[in-house]
Amino acid sequence: MAISFEPAQSTIDAREFYHKMAVEQMRPISRKYDLEEHAFPQEWVDSYWKHGRSGPGGDWSGANDGFVRVCVQAEELCWGDAALYLRMPTAALGGSAVAAAGTQEQKQKFLAPFQGDGPPVWGAMAITEPQAGSDAAAIQATAELDGDEWVLNGNKIFCTSGESASQHEGGFVVVWATIDRKAGRAGIKSFVVPAGTPGMKLIGLEKKLGIRASDTATLLFEDCRIPRSNLLGSAEVKKHDPKRSGDKGFKGAMATFDASRPIVAAMAVGVGRASLDFVKEELARHGYEVRYMAPRTELRSIERDVLEMEAELHAARLLTWRAASMMTHGKPNSLEASMAKAKAGLAVTRITQKAVEILGPPAYSKKMMVEKWMRDAKINDIFEGTQQINQLIVARRILNYSSSMLR
Numbered sequence: 001m002a003i004s005f006e007p008a009q010s011t012i013d014a015r016e017f018y019h020k021m022a023v024e025q026m027r028p029i030s031r032k033y034d035l036e037e038h039a040f041p042q043e044w045v046d047s048y049w050k051h052g053r054s055g056p057g058g059d060w061s062g063a064n065d066g067f068v069r070v071c072v073q074a075e076e077l078c079w080g081d082a083a084l085y086l087r088m089p090t091a092a093l094g095g096s097a098v099a100a101a102g103t104q105e106q107k108q109k110f111l112a113p114f115q116g117d118g119p120p121v122w123g124a125m126a127i128t129e130p131q132a133g134s135d136a137a138a139i140q141a142t143a144e145l146d147g148d149e150w151v152l153n154g155n156k157i158f159c160t161s162g163e164s165a166s167q168h169e170g171g172f173v174v175v176w177a178t179i180d181r182k183a184g185r186a187g188i189k190s191f192v193v194p195a196g197t198p199g200m201k202l203i204g205l206e207k208k209l210g211i212r213a214s215d216t217a218t219l220l221f222e223d224c225r226i227p228r229s230n231l232l233g234s235a236e237v238k239k240h241d242p243k244r245s246g247d248k249g250f251k252g253a254m255a256t257f258d259a260s261r262p263i264v265a266a267m268a269v270g271v272g273r274a275s276l277d278f279v280k281e282e283l284a285r286h287g288y289e290v291r292y293m294a295p296r297t298e299l300r301s302i303e304r305d306v307l308e309m310e311a312e313l314h315a316a317r318l319l320t321w322r323a324a325s326m327m328t329h330g331k332p333n334s335l336e337a338s339m340a341k342a343k344a345g346l347a348v349t350r351i352t353q354k355a356v357e358i359l360g361p362p363a364y365s366k367k368m369m370v371e372k373w374m375r376d377a378k379i380n381d382i383f384e385g386t387q388q389i390n391q392l393i394v395a396r397r398i399l400n401y402s403s404s405m406l407r
């Protein structure tokens with residue numbers, strides 16, 4: 001069956017809304033928060049909380065072109081500033097996890113503060129550990145059932161929005177932990193730890209190459225007690241058999257990536273487009289017009305570069321919308337989500353580097369934003385599955401190999 005991945009007219013209108021936000025509210029403070037790493041972008045947080053979140057964004061239900069619209073929003077706002085996009089008060093990856101693996105009750109309970117009139121709130125997801133990143137099955141953090149509570153112990157690193165989500169009341173961190181190390185993947189479940197829960201400690205913040213306005217935290221869990229019902233998908237809990245708790249378990253937790261990878265791909269497209277737009281503006285300022293219809297034999301090298309950048313960007317965007325559109329229509333999209341993420345991660349690193357190359361030394365200095373976009377680009381090739389891991393997933397799916405057959 002053919003799937004149309006043209007966005008709906010309302011989504012095209014939404015793009016204008018978010019583009020305006022990017023131009024008026026993100027770009028003016030973009031350099032400031034890149035330089036002042038770890039400073040809290042109060043004006044942006046307030047503005048998003050008051051105006052941005054009630055904008056025409058898509059929703060997780062998939063209604064009204066929902067998921068494609070989430071991607072269009074991500075592209076526009078990351079065109080503005082990818083780090084500030086990540087710093088927005090939203091449920092973010094934690095929200096995707098709750099949406100993908102949570103019960104109806106859990107969705108209502110944990111996602112309600114993000115729609116309420118209270119102060120800004122954040123969600124985060126903590127999978128990565130010093131010894132477990134790409135290989136999530138190697139997770140060492142543990143969760144033990146003690147009466148009606150889970151007791152979490154372990155160390156989580158590189159948690160995006162980990163500071164905001166763990167410190168601001170109403171927010172939460174979704175923590176992946178094992179309830180049975182011997183069971184491997186089957187033992188891994190995800191747990192919602194509300195902000196301020198005793199035993200969840202903020203240990204530090206990373207100093208990073210790019211997306212410096214985004215908080216990236218190290219969290220320590222020491223005898224951190226949460227209600228039994230905070231195991232995602234816990235409606236199916238069998239009273240005396242915790243191993244059957246949250247039957248969606250590892251698979252449910254992994255399903256989060258089907259939603260999050262297209263979003264990261266869209267973020268990459270946004271940063272890539274920011275660079276490409278700027279290159280074209282600069283060329284035009286110097287009287288250089290890119291001749292899209294010129295015969296191949298007459299193309300100048302710089303025009304060929306721009307056309308290649310443009311083609312990479314369009315290919316990445318189309319793959320992204322396809323993966324998002326499949327999600328909206330309830331179709332399995334793991335293959336397409338990984339394809340989009342791998343393509344867009346590579347495209348944005350190439351495009352931003354090419355932009356710096358074309359524009360010369362000023363583009364390598366802080367005089368221009370392209371040096372920042374080049375630094376911001378690389379993360380899209382790392383988090384939510386690295387380039388290599390996403391390529392591996394694509395290969396497995398196409399060849400019909402299991403993870404043990406192709407590692």
Ligand SMILES: Cc1cc2nc3c(=O)[nH]c(=O)nc-3n(C[C@H](O)[C@H](O)[C@H](O)COP(=O)(O)OP(=O)(O)OC[C@H]3O[C@@H](n4cnc5c(N)ncnc54)[C@H](O)[C@@H]3O)c2cc1C
Nearest residue numbers: 125126127128132133134158159160383384386388389407
């Ligand atoms: C800024 C930032 C924000 C992040 N935010 C979050 C977050 O919010 N939550 C979270 O849980 N994590 C987060 N991460 C962690 C990120 O998801 C991991 O760094 C990533 O999954 C890679 O895992 P790793 O660091 O353990 O590297 P490794 O898995 O050790 O990988 C190192 C290198 O080896 C390659 N590699 C690994 N296995 C294979 C294989 N089988 N075949 C081929 N190549 C392979 C990888 O591609 C990579 O190039 C973040 C990271 C950064 C830098």
